[in-house]
Structures are given as structure tokens and as C-alpha cells.
Amino acid sequence: MNAAPQDRRFANTLARGLSILRAFRASDDGLTHSELAARTGLPNSTVSRLTYTLSTLGFLSHAGRKDRYRLGPAAFGLGNVAAASVSFVEVGRGILQQLADDTGTLVSLAVRDGDRVMLAKTWRPVGTASIWLEPGHRIPVFGSSSGRAIIAALDEAVFRASNPEDRLVAFRAGGYDDLIAQGFTIAPAETRFSTSVNAVAVPFHADEFGEPVAFSCGALPQMLSEERMRETVGPALQKTVRALEQMTGRSPALARRG
Structure with a gap:
């Protein structure tokens, strides 16, 4: 993840959450916590909190404890709006x-x-x-x-x-x-x-x-x-x-x- 700007207006937690979404690639069949940590450079504990929040909001989907994380319906909806614009x-x-x-x-x-x-x-x-x-x-x-x-x-x-x-x-x-x-x-x-x-x-x-x-x-x-x-x-x-x-x-x- 790019270094955070040194500005008090910059929301680091939001930036970290977005870095999770940006970590996914079209060829991925889901990503594990460790894979997300490796791609974002974030600690596993931070990744765990962020994936839980993003899953709750529908931006990630996660079927079970050992399942991989995938982009959820909210992410697809946002992507469709962006593409249409x-x-x-x-x-x-x-x-x-x-x-x-x-x-x-x-x-x-x-x-x-x-x-x-x-x-x-x-x-x-x-x-x-x-x-x-x-x-x-x-x-x-x-x-x-x-x-x-x-x-x-x-x-x-x-x-x-x-x-x-x-x-x-x-x-x-x-x-x-x-x-x-x-x-x-x-x-x-x-x-x-x-x-x-x-x-x-x-x-x-x-x-x-x-x-x-x-x-x-x-x-x-x-x-x-x-x-x-x-x-x-x-x-x-x-x-x-x-x-x-x-x-x-x-x-x-x-x-x-x-």
C-alpha cells in the first residue's frame, strides 16, 4: 500500500479498508487473510478487523471459517456504477x-x-x-x-x-x-x-x-x-x-x- 499522506484530514482506517478491496484481481478465486496481508502490507490482525467490517457491509463475501474472501455484492454494485459513468x-x-x-x-x-x-x-x-x-x-x-x-x-x-x-x-x-x-x-x-x-x-x-x-x-x-x-x-x-x-x-x- 502506498504511504499515507501526512495530512490530518487523511482517514487511515478508510484507506486501509480500501486497500483490501484493491488487492483483488480478476483471476483470483478468493483470497485468504495471509494473502490479503501480503498484498496490502497490513498486519494480520488489522486485515481481520477490516475483512469483518467489509463483509458485514456487503463489500466482501465469506461463506465460512476456512473459505476465502471474495468481492461481495456491494463492491459489484459500486463497480457497475463507476463503469457506467x-x-x-x-x-x-x-x-x-x-x-x-x-x-x-x-x-x-x-x-x-x-x-x-x-x-x-x-x-x-x-x-x-x-x-x-x-x-x-x-x-x-x-x-x-x-x-x-x-x-x-x-x-x-x-x-x-x-x-x-x-x-x-x-x-x-x-x-x-x-x-x-x-x-x-x-x-x-x-x-x-x-x-x-x-x-x-x-x-x-x-x-x-x-x-x-x-x-x-x-x-x-x-x-x-x-x-x-x-x-x-x-x-x-x-x-x-x-x-x-x-x-x-x-x-x-x-x-x-x-
Whole structure:
């Protein structure tokens, strides 16, 4: 869990409870107390109190003493409300799936989540059995193409308020140059957080969040080479994001940067 802000207005108990809900991933078949403790960094005793409260409120379900915890009906209801409020996802569903099919890559929507970015939605190419990355998966801002696209389009004051390290400032500047020159960005090979995934990303300004998100195309390096990212997939992704902006009446993300 990210370090709590040093502000008296910050409710630590609420933050810990929400970290329990955020620990779940789409592929999980429930989580035990020890697994929740490991993912959140919270003591078992704290996890026990939080899971009891969340279960009582319907945000977690737990059938018995030895059963695993799963997201409950209240969490699903909240998720459905949140999904319905993000209109551009539904508007772009068809063209984003087509992009995944045409490029044979995993198309994903990433949102900023502290010092990481979270995959909020994915579109897999039809006929591909591989699980790849899934909604709820979190990756670092530094070293990811999605993170680079988001911070490159992020308002200057908002970015500086996070007290970024020099390497992140340089990472952002390179992303901005990429977006100006070619309309998409790729994390430099020497900075990538993983050698098992290649990805290219383009920012999109989400009015619902008041800041940019990123759409990306990613795959294993043997399926998505550096040349293919730059010559084929990157331009196709940029074209799709531009089409989505036109469909939703939104201006390019860089036009919003302060």
C-alpha cells in the first residue's frame, strides 16, 4: 500500500479498508487473510478487523471459517456504477476490440494510481487463449509505456506536486517529445520494468477523472518487435485514439496539458 499522506484530514482506517478491496484481481478465486496481508502490507490482525467490517457491509463475501474472501455484492454494485459513468469506454468498445484483433495485441486502458498505473479495462484479440495482463493489474509509472504517456500529458502543477525524482522528470520529458514527434510513446528499453512485455501507448484525456489516461497495445517481444511498434502498431493505436476523441468530442490530451 502506498504511504499515507501526512495530512490530518487523511482517514487511515478508510484507506486501509480500501486497500483490501484493491488487492483483488480478476483471476483470483478468493483470497485468504495471509494473502490479503501480503498484498496490502497490513498486519494480520488489522486485515481481520477490516475483512469483518467489509463483509458485514456487503463489500466482501465469506461463506465460512476456512473459505476465502471474495468481492461481495456491494463492491459489484459500486463497480457497475463507476463503469457506467465512464462513457468513453462504452463508446470506444468496438474500435478498441477491432484494434486488438487487427494488431494481435492486448489493448488496455490504464489509469493513474499513485506511483503506479492500473489496468482498468482490456480488450484481447479474438482467438487468443493467453490470459496476458488483466484488469486490476498494477504496473509502475516509471518504466511502462502507459505510465510514460499519462505523465507526459499530465498537468505540470499536478506532476510537480508529486515531488518526482529526476529520472521520472526525464522519463516524462522523453514521452512528451515522442508524442509531439510521432503521436505515441514507448518506454526506452533500458528503463522497462519488464523484459517480457513490449508496449506502445497514447494518452487520452478523461473528463470523468479530470486527467489523462492511456490506451496501449502490448504483447510478448517475439510478437511485438520494436520495429512493429513504431511502424505499424503505434500508428494504428494513435489513429484509434484520435477516432475515439472525435466520437466523444474531446480534444487531444496534450492540448489539456498546462
